[in-house]
Amino acid sequence: MRVVIAGVDGPVGQGVATRLVSLGHDVVGIGLHRPESWSGSVVFITADVADAATLKHVLVGADAVAHCGPDAGETAVLVDTAVAAGIGRIVVASESEHPGVIVIRSAMMLGRNVDDATLRLFVGPVVRDDGTADLPLQVVHPEDVQRAFVHALLDPDLAAGTVDVAAD
Numbered sequence: 281m282r283v284v285i286a287g288v289d290g291p292v293g294q295g296v297a298t299r300l301v302s303l304g305h306d307v308v309g310i311g312l313h314r315p316e317s318w319s320g321s322v323v324f325i326t327a328d329v330a331d332a333a334t335l336k337h338v339l340v341g342a343d344a345v346a347h348c349g350p351d352a353g354e355t356a357v358l359v360d361t362a363v364a365a366g367i368g369r370i371v372v373a374s375e376s377e378h379p380g381v382i383v384i385r386s387a388m389m390l391g392r393n394v395d396d397a398t399l400r401l402f403v404g405p406v407v408r409d410d411g412t413a414d415l416p417l418q419v420v421h422p423e424d425v426q427r428a429f430v431h432a433l434l435d436p437d438l439a440a441g442t443v444d445v446a447a448d
Contacts, residue, residue: 282306283433284342286329286358287349288322289313291389292373295426296348297322300433310338329354335361344369344433371432379440382432386425386445387418418446 283300287293289311297307301321308323318324327334330353339345345362347355352374359378362370371382428445432438 281343281434282308282341284308284310284339284345286310286335286345286347286354287373288324289315290349291422292425292429293346293348294318295422296346296429296433299426299430303430303434308338308342310335330357332357332361336365339365339367342367344371346371346429346433348373348429350374369433369436371429382438382440383442384425384428384432384445385442386428387420389422389425390419391421391423420445 283305285293285297285300285307288297288309293309293311294315297309298319300307301319308325310325310327310329312326312328314324314326325334325338327338329335329347329349329351335358339362342365345358345367347358349355350373355372355374355376359370359372359376359381363378363380369382370376370378370380371384373384373386376383425445428443432443
């Protein structure tokens with residue numbers, strides 16, 4: 281299966297690409313910066329995910345597409361372009377209004393390869409004013425989110441909708 285993954289320059293996208301290649305799939309990654317440890321067996325295209333013209337060309341021949349980044353604007357462009365291209369399996373990390381899209385939502389990710397934005401959350405005092413201060417902080421490992429993305433991309437029986445990845 282040919283899978284296009286946007287946001288492969290982040291910890292989730294890079295892990296999803298690696299897992300799919302290890303399962304024998306043809307993977308094309310899109311991101312702004314090629315990761316230093318990028319696998320030579322995965323095609324990397326340096327592009328802005330919000331550029332619909334570029335996406336239209338990259339998505340030719342794709343069976344599935346995933347957006348592993350949290351940017352809702354990029355997700356909207358990717359989903360619109362993928363739907364127009366007739367791609368049947370679309371998995372994203374931020375909300376989408378399109379029917380047929382699988383949304384993977386997760387608690388905060390902590391583990392190897394987390395990005396600087398996550399780490400910055402812990403360099404100062406944590407003050408939550410949203411009424412949840414007494415609730416425990418839920419975190420998940422990036423590999424759990426990667427597995428959820430791969431499962432959503434490959435399982436034809438998984439219905440569209442939201443998949444929550446959270447600690448218990």
